[in-house]
Amino acid sequence: MTSYEAVIGLEVHAQLKTKSKIFCGCSTEFNAKENENTCPVCTGMPGSLPVLNKKAVEFALKMAMATQCTIHEKSIFARKNYFYPDLPKGYQISQYDKPLAVQGKVGKVRIHRIHMEEDAGKNIHGTVSSYVNLNRAGIPLIEIVSEPDMRSSQEAGEYLRELRSMLRYLDICDGNMEEGSFRCDVNISIRPLTQKEYGTRAEIKNINSFRFVEKAIEYEIERQKEVLESGKRVVQETRLWDSEKNQTFSMRSKEEAHDYRYFPDPDLLPLQIPNTWIEDVKKSIPELGAQKKERFMNQYGLTEYDAGLLVQEKELAQYFEEVVQICQQPKLASNWILSELLRETTATQIAASPISSKHLGELIKLIQKGTISGKIAKTIFEKMWNSGQSPKTIVEKEGLVQVSDENVIRQWVEEVLKNNQKFVDEYRAGRTKLLGFFVGEIMKKSQGKANPATIHEILKKKLDSKGE
Amino acid sequence: MVIKKFMHITKELVEHLAKLALLELTEEEVTRYTRELDSLIGYFEKLNELNTTHIEPTYQVVPEAIVFREDSVQESFKREEWLKVVPQQEEGAIKVPKIIDVG
Amino acid sequence: MIPLYDYSLDELSQKLQKKEVSSVELTQSVLKRIEETKAKLNTFITLTKESALQTAKTVDQKRIKGEVLSPLAGIPIALKDIFLTQGIKTTCCSKILSQFIPPYDSTVVKRLKQNDVVLVGKLNMDEFAMGSSNENSCFGPVKNPWDLERTPGGSSGGSAAAVAASQCLGAFGTDTGGSIRQPASLCGVVGIKPTYGRVSRYGIIAFASSLDQVGPFGKRVKDVAHLLKAVAGRDSMDSTSADMKVPDYTQFLTKDIKGLKIGIAKEYFIKGMEASTEKVVHKAIDHLKKLGAKIIDVSLPHTSYAVPTYYLIATAEASSNLARYDGVKYGYRAKASTLQEMYRKTRGEGFGREVKRRIMLGTFVLSSGYYDAYYKKASQVRTLIKRDFDEAFKHCDLIVTPTSPTTAFKLGEKMEDPLQMYLSDIFTISANLAGLPGLVLPCGFDEKNLPIGLQILGPHFKEEKIFHLAYAYEQSTEWHQRKPTV
Incomplete structure (x- = not known):
């Protein structure tokens, strides 16, 4: 049986987080009434003209630089002509043969090009009519086109997550696939491992989550394999992902070839990017996820896995570093964030967490100093989550300070041993597993406040000094 | 660059163009435009007398570069006002016959 | 007594400022003139009588209060129906926008x-500014005030005819390939197409975006200078x-043109041009010489390629510009x-018919497989044409040419032959x-008593030089004093 390899390229559309649209002053706010955020320009009124939003260009430049693209000193806006109700002018202003930037890299994946364009509106389909809302028409987009450098759904997923992370680190796109601010079309073909040429590809659209991208790719690989193995040919076509049936299906009507009749938009002069602008933007690019991960591993001695988790969101990484700043315990901080905090919330919501980075840092400091036990810390953590109070306040209010006073602990130990003479005998007869039982009982007696190390020390001494 | 000399505009091409431009044409119009476009294009091929191999095309005659707007939200026109010009609308959405062809 | 509407804009501006007349009186005079003549000429698509009189009243009150007003304040003017006017129907003389407000x-x-201008109405034109005879209007053709059986030219035929017939003191049009200058020539009025980029195109229904430009019509050079000043500048x-x-621009209107270098291009005196037009234009050039201008031969060798170049580019842009008229958001459905x-x-x-013809042509020009051979090729030839002028203006200040190879032709004469119609735009x-x-002003009449216009072309953003020459010529000739009898 032939072994196949998938060849995958992705086209990502990212909505830029500008306040106003790309060619007019309308708001880009998401939750407006239907057709509320519109003006003569974005509704394609006769006589209206586009004027380019500088911020949109700046944002696009950031991504171009972050992906190490070559930026064209002069790029051209072109009209892509086709008819659709959500396209008010009958053409989309995009970039065609002279895009903003070309030839970049994200990890192992080469970037073919990045260009700017305007988003279309939205059609809502009823039973006899369709309805058009133009609020989204004119929101700035960048299209990031990769080379066909991915070979599996995992690689595609990794690339996508990396892109999304970059956009979020640059603070130019919120990367929300469900809301459509980050959209992905997949170009995929398969070929026998021994073959050099690419197979015929299908384009998959309408995928609105990372998981579905991976699923759609996996489905498509299997589908194309079946097609080839049954002696048929893969048809070059656009397919849509059906997330309920977990499959792709052909969008037959689209097969009528489009002729977009691209030509330079005479309403917009060439976009010139002077070097000084490039330099300015370069200075504004923050440390991105990949670099941060490296640094976390080197500077804090974290594992690659933990560092990777911590940098997945800029806010989370920032939170982590704030915690470390206070407690000086990177590993503990990482553990507490990854295993405790992220059980309660998500990386994207971290800024809204009731436990501030300062409080978590203080909590870790208290553990470190021995003021509280690790066990008590978990209780305090829970109380912090529910109340938003500082760990000190909780510790003081509830008297949860760890008891390390040997005299007090010795008393608890003696009481427990006295009440469990039978087990003491068994222990001394060699059933040393019972040690844990005694520790537990003493802890209980101390209401969790006893210092476990001290318990251990005293308990061992008592049990091992026979007949005292 | 291959210059197609003596291009003949056929009825089929005219019908294809009408489809691209979404114009419903009568049989009479198709015949007329075939004839007229053929004659016009024939005349326009006069440009092939000129060798333009190394000539940069001119798309705009304004010498300056693009002018920007700052990213600030401007008050747009009142939705109620412009919805008056919409042929059919429902609760602020533009109503059109059901879109069947996706694309 | 001369009726008020028969004065020039500049004369009336002074009368208004001196409070010899009120804007209401003037507006009433103009509205009466429109009523008397509009059926014959078919110039107006929409009349805005009430709002015109209201504006006139307001301006008069402002003047009484002593407010500082524009020279155009209280002056009745009209607009080609291609300028968007909020709340006033704007049709572009197309069925597809016939109800568009x-x-x-x-x-x-x-x-x-x-500038407190009094808008009296919207003027007839070729549908979407596509035409050279004003016959492509869904509201029927405009008649030339000099001969009602003839075309006023196009596409701003209504604007030129309305000014010629004193239905307004000035009008605005648009010029994509001659749509201001050719009708100005055929109707015997002054019209200017300014440098591309001089006047904002925002809110003007686009035909071909890289070519469209707005300009005024008037009875006198000075009128046009006032009007252009009011609307020009960055937007x-x-x-x-x-x-x-x-x-x-009014500060440049002097009669002394000694030493001004006027270029004459032989490519603008072609076979097929009417003998009377050629004669009249040569006479005008001789006149400029007498006034002290230096006449210099220049060459514009790619002139004969301009028509195909223009129609390939203009139709390509138009096919895209007119895609928005799809029945979804506004207009006819x-x-x-x-x-x-x-x-x-x-x-x-x-x-x-003409609009569809051009959409078809433009769609072809841009379509896959033909783009390079037609659209790109034409854009390259455009470079050559532009270079011709750059070169010519190294040797002269301005270039003077005929405007149209013929005087006003009969309605219907060229309707069945689009190529002949297109060739009438050659200059x-x-x-x-x-x-x-480029500015056009009257420079004589043919044997049928039809006006002939002289075209003055200048370098980019040198409108003031053009006005200077035009004014000197106008003030030393009598042509502008002739009026059609309607």
């Missing part, structure tokens, strides 16, 4: 309002509008049960391709 004002209209809504200072049917019928029924379209300013 714009929700916003074009920048030109805003500026005219700031933040049009990023192709030039960020350059607008001089007060045909009854249909599917979206595709709605699109095709709306556009098939909504556009007239005007190069200025659009190169983005140059």
